[in-house]
Amino acid sequence: MIFLGGLGRSGTTLLERLLGELPGVVPLGEVVHLWARGVVAGELCGCGEAFPRCPFWREVGERAFGGWSRELAERVLRLRRRVDRTRRIPAVGHPDLAEYVAAYRSVYNAALQVAGGAAVVDSSKHASLAFCLAAGGVQPHVVHVVRDPRAVAHSWRRTVPRPEDGSHMTRWGAMRTSLHWSAQNLALDLLAARGVEVTRVRYEDLLADPRATLTDLAERLGLDTSLGFLDGTTVSLGRAHTVSGNPMRFAVGQVELSHDDAWRGGLPAVQRAVVSGLTAPLMTRYGYRGAAA
Template structure:
């Protein structure tokens, strides 16, 4: 299963919730595994450095006989040539098969190690979803959408990465709007490739977690037992996620609440910029306009 959408749209939260369902194995953002996990040895979601995490060590052994630096560098070089948004939907690069095979090996090995039936990759990038589909992996895509004004507000905030304390990337309103539109349009386009795409709005998930998760799990053919969910509180266990939003480290009782801080925190000028640039898709996804 592939979770797509622009960063700060709730994909990590959804992955953590899905990861509590029987048989579901959350992997985090596999697209960043090669640089942040193999090369930089950043912590797994369980808290252990990637190279010392028993889960990822076993996955590497089964998939590649280990995690050699040369492998990560090769996959990153292939990504630069193959996995680019501007190449959608013309993803017929001669290196595509080799690139996709690396992900396929990771998915298969992770499923075997965890004893699961479904793996979740929350890499977000529509281009990777296209590559996987064109390369024969055929993921089931869950398209996660969030109000672009809330996304823009999140991207402008200063947030420290728990892995190293450095500030996470920040974007302005215009850049966020353009990327929000590009990613969501590309994910919409996937359905024309006969890829199964299910859309979930972040706001609906937070407004009624049980109903939204039950409907999604039913559509995806997953187990619908939500014993970890009590109203608006989720009980989360450790997850072996290679990369992702800081909440991938959350363990225990997590309160699910709708974050609408953008209403008071996003300056009026930036709100107008975002609303203007994203208006067609905002309407399509059911968001009200600039006056909302």
């Protein structure tokens, strides 16, 4: 299975939508939020149907667990609080790890059966979940999605309504974003050092040359490289059964891919300096220019 990791607002939803157009690929959205947002809250699937009424997810639930239930979701959420924690990354291990990972494995296997696909994509992002899956024997191929931290910080400052319920997506300040950006990316680097297969993709490279970046990534993931849905920087998107993610998961039809560099004029100088200072070592590691850029 394919796991998209990185900090939110780094382009994981976009990349998942693009991968989801490849033959045999089944995009699932952020499965880490399936239990609370899908099963318990009944929020919208990416196809536009409420989770309980989505035929795809209804069948996945039947095959995986004999049906979805609030009790099941609450059990997995309790396990997540015990097992799936960033502080546990240095030494992942817990008596409940096997049960927690088994729930995800059941979802992945059932989704493949229902869709008749060859690979699922989970864009949960959290490095801690990737560690849990690897420790629990799932053997994910992790795609580490990186974006310039100044652009990420600018995105986290914005007020963005959630199509699911109209509430605003979470907002963070520059310092909090910088710390989380560094923590998530360092953790994913550690995952690679521990022998898990990790492929890094920069958001900026994806937008600069979508065809070359996607072709290279698909080859690394062992996927079909047919990109008939991509014409230059225009992509044709079908409906996807994604359980969580940013508003782009609802996009259907032709979408123009364009690099978002609004942070250059929209991120205040003081905050830009804070982000650049706190993330400088990793910015250099990932090929981003410093504060003057």
